Amino acid sequence: MSQAYDFIDNAAVISKRHRQVADLIIDYLAQLSVDYVFGVPGGAIEPLYNALAHSARKGGPRAVVARHETGAAFMADGYYRETGKLGVCCGTTGPGTTNLLTGVASAYENHIPMLVISAQTALSHFGRGALQESSCTGVDTVGILRYCTRYSTLISHVDQFEHKFAAAVMAAFGSPHGPAHLSVPLDILRHPLPGATPLYDLAPHILPPSLFDRDITHKLCGQIEQARKPVFVIGGGCGEARSQILALAGRLRAPVVATPNGKGHVSSDFPLFKGVIGFAGHETARETLADPEVDLVVAMGTALGEWESCGWNPDLLMNNRLIHIDPNEHHLMRSPVARLQVRGRILSIFDYLLEYFKNHGEAGLPKGGADAADAASHDTRLHFRLDEEHKYADTSAPIKPQRLMRELVDIFPRNTCFLADAGNSQAWAIHYLHPFGCEPSAQSAHGSDRLRHCMEFDSMGWAIGAAVGTALGNPQQPVVCITGDGSLLMSGQEISVAVQEKLPIIFVVLNDSALGMVKHGQRLRQSEAVAFELPATDFRAYAEAMGATGHVIRSPADLRALDIAALCARSGPTVLDVRIDPDEVPPIAMRIEILGIDDEIG
Template sequence: MPSRTVSVAQGSVSQPQLEAGDLLVAYLAQLSVDYVFGVPGGAIEPLYNALARSARRGGPGSVVARHETGAAFMADGYGRQTGKLAVCCATTGPGATNLITGVASAYENHIPMLVITAQTALSNFGRGAFQESSCTGINTVGLFQYCSRYSTLVSHVDQLEHKLSTAIMMAYQSPRGPTHLSIPLDILRSTSPVEKPSYNLATLLHQPSLLDDDAVKALCCQIEQAKKVVFVVGEECSEAIGTILELALLIQAEVVTTPHGKGLVSPYHPLFRGVVGFAGHLSASEALSDPKVDAVVVFGANLGEWASNGWDANTLLNNRLIHIENTEGNLTRTPMARLHVRGTIDTICERVLDYLHSRLPKEAGQISRIERRRHDSPMRSTTVRESKWHFQLDEEAKYYDDSTPIKPQRLMRELTRLFPPNTRFLADTGNSMAWAIHYLQPSDRRLAGRRDARGGIFRSCLEFASMGWAIGAAVGTALGAPGNPVVCITGDGSLLMSGQEITVAIQERLPVIFIILNDAALGMVKHGQRLAKAEPIAFELPQINYCAYAEAMGVPGHVIHAPQDLLELDIEAICQRPGPTLIDVRVDPEEVPPIKTRIRILGTSQ
């Protein structure tokens, strides 16, 4: 680190001092952050100097994206996979504005993220400096206020430590999300007023298991008295999913997930009835609309358009609903619920389990506790026939179709049959997401029990739904889950937007498999226009050999026309390769994705 001479008492001594950038990186090290994702530039060079010094010591280092939006997507994927703070950065001006789409995606999906952008030197504010983005130029602090929980300019080095700690703490406050610091070049270069971090952020970020005791008591009584219960599992159940499934087994509650929660529940679970909402399953809707159901318990779900089946008041948003949440903002979507239960979801479920066990006969309670201990160990993955599913696919015959060109439904079937159970799947916005939500069934066979809170094996970017998210997020996921294959399911439209980020996977030697659904179209736009009987316009894309595109970058590429082509791939070698692979799948362009709910909402919106 740079050494500065400072006055101490009556003399001058040479004493090592941190630069502001070093102090910032020291706080990231305190939180065990491994990577800062970004694109360098002149105004943010002092931060990159600090990252270089840090990396030599084994601390946080930099991963260079090809576009700042990709950097935010990578940070998002890394944060979701590891549970650590997602961190991205950009230089002043267009570097900062390029981040906004990725940051907005994290904002809508409640991803804790620290966003650092540079500014021109304070002394140059208002003078028309190169790429100026201060309050007298393109005001990036103002721009980020609309997609962050906290956005501020650090105007003096003495502010940095307090504003940095505030930003990080606010990123984890409910609702979680990005926070933004804009730091001028001269501040980043300044000597820090402290020699080491003054605060222990890891301790400050610890959140106790809080709950509303009265509401939990009411919940226990209502679950005990209910004749038939359906559980709805949302995106914020990662830490609690084992306990939720244990409770479902105890009371034999049927289980559905929102599109956001897909991947948390095994498709082979005997109580699983599929996904409700966008690209969901008829069996899930039927479970919720069963007249015998008198309690629908929603866990950790943002019940917006896609998760609520288009705000469906008949099956979900009615007075049968009990909403359990640790994110206060999600409860604003369910004022019709008969009970809101606030608190840590895992703790609430443990309390309900304890209550129900206490009401069981002694012998039954003992057996149940034995079962709980047995389920605390992950079940060994074994081959289970697809006929064991207890939910219903649309057009199931196409799931097994051998025709050429390959059906997207069949592609989804083969992906989970070919890749190992520890594979992380990410689906991009567009038809890729719709096909994956409905037809991709990752191979988690566990029925209950504790598991890694970040063990979800399927992720997508709903709500803001940015095209290209999965391409960048797959890179961040692979960095956060070394030794595990990562499969990015994306479309040719998204690849043409963000395909340059594949070169980051090359540089970082990451085993990311990019599956391109190649139909020479913006597929969701094309099929959406057909379903809505709109003008067929602006969806065509050129016929491109993406295998050749990959090989031009030094990435092995494979073209898939038929199911048999997939079976001829050496998947084990692909997964063990220290670098990415691209698979150009020429899917049947006439297959209609399961997007009718979305089209219905667009048609009824005024």
């Protein structure tokens, strides 16, 4: 009883306190329409949490407490991808900040705008061996994070705060996007600022610029107009231009392939879609690009990294048929072989292209493609081949992963957002999970984006945290996280955040008691079979111990027996412990080829 009284008394005291720098941070986040700050509290960052508590009582930004700071960064990542709003995560000094590192590095490699706020011990304690000191005289967290952020700085004087805060936000939304880090000592966070209000209006400074070069875009029009058989390659950066790109492909009757990151931008039943190129991709996509009649390949919104370019294959993408369109000059540095590079905002470029071909026709190309594409757009058939397609219909137990991917599309609503974790989960989803009827979401920062994953840094456990951020960003949308038993054992504690926040996320766990990609990779490379085994784990019991609902799935019939509508509507998450066939080999041959065969065999 006395403890409850003390908390009430403390709240009354806090409500009468003077405004501090920490309150001004929250004012700026509210200005940017940020709803949540994901993190783990601690002594040095307590003023920020006091400000968040005050904000939450007024309906402003509030704290979401992760179980590990890496999970907090993954949540901020998922929140941005769903809403387009700045993802914000925080950690206290020392290990609270270093725990953020993997999630921040992941956001850096995947170009996710993120504000990372870390605490420091008081300035007067620098260099004196304070608990968890991580200043320049301790474990220098500003220096550590400098290598995976667009901006990393210590606020050493109150007068620096607003300018550096504005610089951090603008850096996060700069070109390329990425995390920005502010390290704020405890005494700076507590510094009183009576009556202070934000000096800057930051919202107009983070709007995407047009970045449109009319001359080079007109040259691009000429290249497409002269082509006999062009192919479009859609990357992950095409979300806001998805409709325009597919409309032009239909008008030109140009085949479309997607990178793994771009797959979520194309409905699987789009009749010109020939599948995914790159990691876990489809043979029809490779055949489309390898066709000797193809004289132009227009790749847009792709970094052309290992998994997106078939290991930089010169026969498919990396040759002088290539035109590379991207707003990021760093991505364009990877395509010096291209006949034309167009730097600019993809939406602006394709608005221009559509208008151009509307007025100029399509010289040298078949006519009537747009009507043909539209007529077949709702037939829910795949227009590309799958590996082992017969396993889509397999009814055996344990369930085949191929059949599982088909079932997930069939049983969940069309507006479901699927997030696939690193490893075999990702490989199975890229090749076999094909949502239909992907319409652009009014909220999503990435257009339709019905399948999301963390391709570039490929962090295990990303999807678990990102699913929480996604569900908070759009509570009306079903969210399904496809993860492995290895990822869940690494980061599954974040499911309890979904319990606490009452989020109806469905966590689909591919349970084969192994680090699956390691196991199958060793077999395919004929390497030593070592260090891949995991203990048999009952994830239904694991879920129930955290307050979630759990089900064991052994067959397609078990999935069909679930009341999916009820699961999507319940106040809390569900864990499906799916006992998959451990002998099914995922489509990871491209990765194995790049790694090479072990020279020491025999």
